[in-house]
Amino acid sequence: MWKWQKEFVRQQDITGELFGRYIDDILMTWNKSEQQLTELLHEANQWHPNIKLDYRISQNLPFLDVLLTNNNGILQTSVYHKPTTEPYVVPFTSDHHPYIYANMIQTALARAVRYSSTFEAFNQEKRQIKLMFLYNGYSSSYIEDQFHKYFLGYINEAAFIPVVTEMTQFFLLRQKMLAQPTARQTQVARSIAAAAAANTTDEPSEDLTTITHENVVHSRDRSFIHYTHEKRFRQFKRDMHQLYQNVFQNTPAIAVKMVVGNRNRPDNTKELVHKRPKQFLLSNKYKKIKHLKVKKRHRQVRKRSK
Template identity: 60%
Template sequence: MTWNRSEGELKELLDQANTWHPNIKLDYKISQTLAFLDVLLTNNNGVLSTSVYHKPTAEPYVVPFISDHPRHVFGNIIQTTLTRAVRYSSTFEAFNKERRNIKLIYPSGYIENQFQSFFSEYIDSSPFLPYIQHETQFFLMRQKLLSQPTTRQSQIVKHLASVNIGNDQTDETSVKKENPTCY
């Protein structure tokens, strides 16, 4: 959370909250940046921005290109990291930084093909022009991507639909038993 009051008031609030349940303890950190899961939240003079967080001790996303993995695995890695970059980067600069990092992981020709495939879903581009020329294109692409459900959200909806279908069939069966039709 962000806090605009004094540190003392924050400590007092957290001390009180920490008495609510013995197994839940809240702590605080005062900083301009905060890593949470794989998002880096930055406060620049009251303006919050987000970018992809890379743990210093973790390896980058790379599965070596010469490994025996099926080729689609490498494409999926690039597509996923680009999606993550768009979702987590609140600024065009943060996105471009992440895009430059992604370009370092596999051979340039392969990367260019994957980038073209990814960007063609969201913006009209020519193979001769850069994929995103200005900030407006980035924000339009980001808006389109953020309005799409994540893989997990799609899985949950699919599961709920199958549960509802199962319940609907049970309801119909019980109705037929209660009200048998005579011919």
């Protein structure tokens, strides 16, 4: 199969066609007859009995979460939604930190900008995003506020209302965003740089030693406190800082800066399904079942005695 793919990719490069693959999903363009393409794919299915290609030929096809359309020879892209996808996200009334809600809206909007090659596709996806979050309890003003905050990072700050209302603004916004690496690309680049630095020399440089020493000293001047986030603890950070000031105001400990952070509350599904349930849950359930079995046995004995 690798030999067939290598030869096929070489032919695609010669003819200027597109060929992409992600694990077991393949996308390709073809400008010859459909019969020739069918014969080629049929030949590929004969290479190995355990490797079969399930293909679909059309001018409108999804690839992962991108919908590609051949519009009179022009390749257009948009966000692809599976027919079985439900419009559910984290409800606005759930007990999560506020940045979770903002990140979900801005992430969905970033995907719409990256995947939409036309202004019409972007507007359609933007409407779907707003309807989805409205369905999950988000207010219209909150959604629009997150839209404005997102556009503010790419549109001229002098604009009174940072919104995308024209095709030119959209393409400028998309060009700026596509020029920036994604979070995954940044992570891979850092891993490669770290591996390259580790392979060049085993001795740490002077700059690295200095930075590490500064980080250690910087960490010693801080005290970190974490708590599980709940809505009833909204004033917890302010109360902790006030208490710290009152107790250590005239002591050397006041020079240590206290940092109060929070963690998200683990979901019940994660606690009871993905992780091993706590022992008291199992024991209570076991005792209850055992008690019912004992009752049934007593009833059977009574019936036999009668």
